Amino acid sequence: MNHITVLLDEAVDALNIKEGNVVVDATLGSGGHTLELLKKVGESGKVVAIDLDQEAIEEFEKKIREIDLGNETNLASRLILINDNFKNIQDIINKLYARDGIKFNSVDGILADLGWRIEQVQDKRYGMSFQQDAPLNMRMDGQINGLTAWQVVNEWSEDELAEIFKELGEERMARQIAQEIIRRRQEKELNTTSELANLIVDIKVVNPKSGIHPATKVFQALRIVVNEELGNLNIFLEQSIKLLKSKGRLAVISFHSLEDRLVKNFLRTKARGCVCPKEIPVCVCDEKSEIKLIKRKGIKPGKLELNNNRRARSARLRVGERI
Ligand SMILES: C[S@@+](CC[C@H](N)C(=O)[O-])C[C@H]1O[C@@H](n2cnc3c(N)ncnc32)[C@H](O)[C@@H]1O
Structure with a gap:
């Protein structure tokens, strides 16, 4: 079984990508989102795709080569693949400045589709699933x-x-x-x-x-x-909004309530700005809103997607736009 990308159109649309944009897909996986983003940014854009799993990087490198050969395209030239943890997103972008001219706070969109891909669950080496007998590992x-x-x-x-x-x-x-x-x-x-x-x-x-x-x-x-999932997600969220340019968007898809709560609370806090108690008539904390929420309740998969992909049942997409 191959990984089925969740909330593909919803996530790509939510990022509001235009030709020439710089986008980061922080969780490449099987590359379903990355591929769409590559098409959206056009020849003059760049997609930085990160995954901590070297296997995902190698597979996608091969896939893009085949797509380019078969379609006489050159998607590879606008793709930057990085084998790293997304908690290091700030360092990753800083290093890309010297090489590819991608500047801090000039990123147009950042996507994270959290968790694992089906290939990791099926491969015994990762020892993740109770569906098959494998050494207890669980490292992504x-x-x-x-x-x-x-x-x-x-x-x-x-x-x-x-x-x-x-x-x-x-x-x-x-x-x-x-x-x-x-x-x-x-x-x-x-x-x-x-x-x-x-x-x-x-x-x-x-x-x-x-x-x-x-x-x-x-x-x-x-x-x-x-996999220190919650700690890494926290660091990633904090660093991501600093990397975005004004009107740049952060979109996160989560699959369980702990992750979703963390993303929801993070976005709400950054959108609220002032943290003064209600009784104080004038703001003294000086905290400013850093983002605007796009859809308060988050986005869920539609019926068609739910019928085709069981894993989509728990998916929730939340989006914030840098002010
Ligand atoms: C749900 S899959 C992404 C699927 C992808 N959007 C697609 O359409 O094929 C999540 C991927 O994120 C990677 N991942 C999980 N946590 C990560 C982290 N902290 N840093 C980098 N990659 C991570 C996993 O290795 C996995 O390949």
Whole structure:
């Protein structure tokens, strides 16, 4: 199965891209959004596409070469591929100034389509899914250096595990699952995604009609921790709005409530500006609005997309425009 791009038209339209623009796709993935953005910016524009997964970069490099050959286009000349974490977006753009003349606060649009792509979930090397047996890894860069799910599951304390399952997985049986992990690992280390998933299936009663695997929330929590998803997103959002030029847009697609809440609160805070208590008649904080919200409630996929792609069910696009 190949990755299906979520909210493709909605996200590209929301960015309001014109010929000659400079756009950053902070999450290249399989390149569905990037490809559309490349067409929109035209010959005189640039698309900087970032992914921490080297595999995604190499695949897209090949894909663009094939598209260019088959269509006698030269999309590659307006594409800059960067294998890095989007939390470094400011440094990435700073370095591009010397090479490609892309200036700080001259970016017209920034997109992030958060989470993972289906190829990562299907590839055992990433050890992300409870659908197949694989070593517990969960790193989106596919590396085994740095924190992995194996370390969290086998080395963290009961309290630490219970806390992440509750806070990052919103798992109501967080404590019981953490206790069971500790009990089982005293007998033998938990090495694979199946061992962990089966442990959860053994102790968690779920409504079979819900269609949700009992391990879903614990796996979500582990992926968030291992990839520092919320911390990285926070840094990315703060840096991104500084890079945008006036009227430049930031668009973020998220897939779970923790991410969406973070993006929503960030955009609302930056749109509000003044943080003085209501009782004070004149502003003394001097905080100014930095962005304007585009659609307060965020954008959800339409019926057609929902029918074609289950993953789109939880997607929410939020957009802010730099003042
Ligand atoms: C949902 S996919 C993007 C799909 C893409 N928009 C498309 O249409 O094919 C998310 C991608 O972002 C990458 N990613 C996740 N977190 C990242 C981060 N902090 N920095 C850079 N890339 C990241 C993942 O490796 C994955 O390839």
